[in-house]
Amino acid sequence: MSSVSGLKITNQVKRLRFLNGELTQAQLADKIGVTRQTIHAIETGKYQPSLEVAFKLSNAFGVTIEDVFEVTGETV
Amino acid sequence: MFNMSGMKAILHDMTQQERVAWVTVAITSLVAVYYCMNVPISLTPDDLYSRSMRQVVSICLALAIGMEILSHFLSRSNGDKTEEDERDIQIREKATTVAHNSMIGFAVLLIVQIVFLQGITRASWGAGLDLSLLGELGVANLLLRILILTSIIQHLAIIIYYRRGV
Numbered sequence: 585m586s587s588v589s590g591l592k593i594t595n596q597v598k599r600l601r602f603l604n605g606e607l608t609q610a611q612l613a614d615k616i617g618v619t620r621q622t623i624h625a626i627e628t629g630k631y632q633p634s635l636e637v638a639f640k641l642s643n644a645f646g647v648t649i650e651d652v653f654e655v656t657g658e659t660v
Numbered sequence: 661m662f663n664m665s666g667m668k669a670i671l672h673d674m675t676q677q678e679r680v681a682w683v684t685v686a687i688t689s690l691v692a693v694y695y696c697m698n699v700p701i702s703l704t705p706d707d708l709y710s711r712s713m714r715q716v717v718s719i720c721l722a723l724a725i726g727m728e729i730l731s732h733f734l735s736r737s738n739g740d741k742t743e744e745d746e747r748d749i750q751i752r753e754k755a756t757t758v759a760h761n762s763m764i765g766f767a768v769l770l771i772v773q774i775v776f777l778q779g780i781t782r783a784s785w786g787a788g789l790d791l792s793l794l795g796e797l798g799v800a801n802l803l804l805r806i807l808i809l810t811s812i813i814q815h816l817a818i819i820i821y822y823r824r825g826v
Binding site for chain 2: 613614617618619621622624625629630631632633634636637
């Protein structure tokens with residue numbers, strides 16, 4: 585989970601991986617062109633991906649970007 | 661007892677860049693400690709050609725070569741399709757910025773030290789900074805130490821960004 589000035593961004597990557605045929609981190613990483621460690625960092629909230637990677641993730645799962653990432657807290 | 665499979669698992673979870681950063685921090689710290697213990701700040705030109713200096717340089721070079729060889733083996737791919745991505749680039753850029761800022765900070769401290777010494781010794785200010793106040797090769801020696809320290813800081817920053825998040 586990441587927080588910047590009251591804005592919290594969480595993601596459902598881990599859950600979606602399991603819902604999509606129990607994809608491994610390595611398989612998902614290969615699919616969207618990032619390293620396995622980056623998928624792990626995204627899942628644990630240590631890294632917020634760029635918009636490009638976020639769209640690639642949602643495309644890989646066949647869902648919208650809002651289904652993968654959730655914003656909570658203060659919004660502008 | 662040394663657990664080989666545990667070690668392999670730890671290495672497997674690290675990116676190539678992080679593995680290289682760990683090796684660089686370890687060996688550069690070793691070089692830094694050895695260098696600082698064996699090379700006095702106020703070097704003279706005669707010291708450069710002494711037997712002990714040749715020994716120090718040889719050991720530092722051997723450690724640097726060892727670091728390169730170890731880094732080469734550790735940076736080999738562990739079967740992943742993608743070897744580097746946007747996160748690796750972002751971390752490298754941030755760590756480089758940290759290193760640049762540190763280097764500027766150390767350089768300013770070095771200048772402040774010289775100015776301070778010049779003030780104490782009431783040396784002439786006519787020719788600007790008197791670099792010889794730190795010994796004949798003192799400034800060069802301190803700049804080398806700053807470079808070594810900056811390298812350690814840069815690679816430590818890489819490790820911290822990987823471990824704690826960007």
